[in-house]
Amino acid sequence: IGLFFKGSQIERLLTVLPLLGSEAGESPFWRVEMWKIALIAIKANPIFGIGYGRFDFIQQLVQSQKLQSDLSNPLLIRLVAQGGAHNAYLSIAVGLGIIGLTIYIFILFLGLKFSLSIYRYSSSVILKKVGLWLFLYFILIFITNFFGGGIESIGIYWFLGILSATFNILKRNNTYINQ
Numbered sequence: 001i002g003l004f005f006k007g008s009q010i011e012r013l014l015t016v017l018p019l020l021g022s023e024a025g026e027s028p029f030w031r032v033e034m035w036k037i038a039l040i041a042i043k044a045n046p047i048f049g050i051g052y053g054r055f056d057f058i059q060q061l062v063q064s065q066k067l068q069s070d071l072s073n074p075l076l077i078r079l080v081a082q083g084g085a086h087n088a089y090l091s092i093a094v095g096l097g098i099i100g101l102t103i104y105i106f107i108l109f110l111g112l113k114f115s116l117s118i119y120r121y122s123s124s125v126i127l128k129k130v131g132l133w134l135f136l137y138f139i140l141i142f143i144t145n146f147f148g149g150g151i152e153s154i155g156i157y158w159f160l161g162i163l164s165a166t167f168n169i170l171k172r173n174n175t176y177i178n179q
Contacts, residue, residue, distance in 0.1 A: 086147060
């Protein structure tokens with residue numbers, strides 16, 4: 001297995017596998033159940049969030065709702081508390097609230113805007129290609145965040161770094177027209 005997957009992917013697989021078993025995940029819709037748990041946590045503190053890893057707090061919230069289903073499953077609650085709601089927007093809103101979610105989306109839009117500007121206004125063919133790839137990457141981030149991803153994905157930092165470096169090269173060489 002280690003030949004095909006990184007250590008973090010194997011670890012993630014091992015935490016999700018119990019959800020497929022009979023004792024942890026009776027519902028085949030465990031992802032939807034995780035979203036419901038995340039929404040309960042967001043409603044508890046919508047502005048600033050509840051912080052990262054607040055398993056005990058989320059468990060108390062779920063138990064106070066007296067909900068019947070897999071919502072009381074400790075494994076699902078633990079995954080949501082650790083930022084794994086299988087929806088990056090919900091995960092960020094749970095931990096950082098609407099303020100953190102707004103900042104995250106704003107940063108993604110800035111990346112989208114700058115990458116499109118690099119593509120449109122660069123005189124270098126190579127930089128145009130970099131701008132186009134970065135633009136497509138940010139579109140991909142927006143879409144995949146509905147089903148996973150988020151700030152815990154290290155790939156976003158590489159692309160933000162490439163975007164920043166490209167933007168600085170364009171400014172230094174005066175090949176970028178600010179419009």
